[in-house]
Amino acid sequence: MSVLVNDGSSRAQAYRYVSDALSIFGDILKNHKEAKRYLIEEDLMRLQQRAIKNGDGDLELRVIAQRIKISGINKDDDLKFNPEKLAAQTYIIKADPAVLKMIELHKNGGAYDFNMVDTEEITFQELKTDDDDE
Numbered sequence: 001m002s003v004l005v006n007d008g009s010s011r012a013q014a015y016r017y018v019s020d021a022l023s024i025f026g027d028i029l030k031n032h033k034e035a036k037r038y039l040i041e042e043d044l045m046r047l048q049q050r051a052i053k054n055g056d057g058d059l060e061l062r063v064i065a066q067r068i069k070i071s072g073i074n075k076d077d078d079l080k081f082n083p084e085k086l087a088a089q090t091y092i093i094k095a096d097p098a099v100l101k102m103i104e105l106h107k108n109g110g111a112y113d114f115n116m117v118d119t120e121e122i123t124f125q126e127l128k129t130d131d132d133d134e
Contacts, residue, residue, distance in 0.1 A: 041070055092127060 009017070025031070044067050051060040068074050095103075106112060 037070055041067060044070070 044063050048060055048063040048067070051057075051063060102112060
């Protein structure tokens with residue numbers, strides 16, 4: 001760490017300098033790869049324009065295929081998506097008889113004050129049903 005020698009900073013300050021530089025300029029290797037990808041994409045765009053101008057449909061299709069491959073449009077972005085998590089869930093809530101009585105008394109409207117009922121906090125527990133056994 002030449003920062004320690006040149007500036008006389010502590011090791012922690014040198015790491016902060018490096019962290020600040022990374023936050024400003026980003027990952028240099030990743031930026032270099034993105035820059036190359038951008039330049040290739042630009043060359044392919046010019047080649048596609050030339051193919052359109054010359055009426056070369058085969059070359060145009062090959063260039064479009066390369067542009068799709070380079071840009072990553074053909075890749076699935078969300079590989080961790082789990083549609084089962086969006087499925088409807090059924091929750092079984094077992095209420096205290098005093099709470100059920102309070103709900104029955106106020107079924108025509110009004111506010112429920114569950115703080116007045118002796119309730120017990122319990123941790124979540126998933127119950128096994130007959131469908132789970134299959």
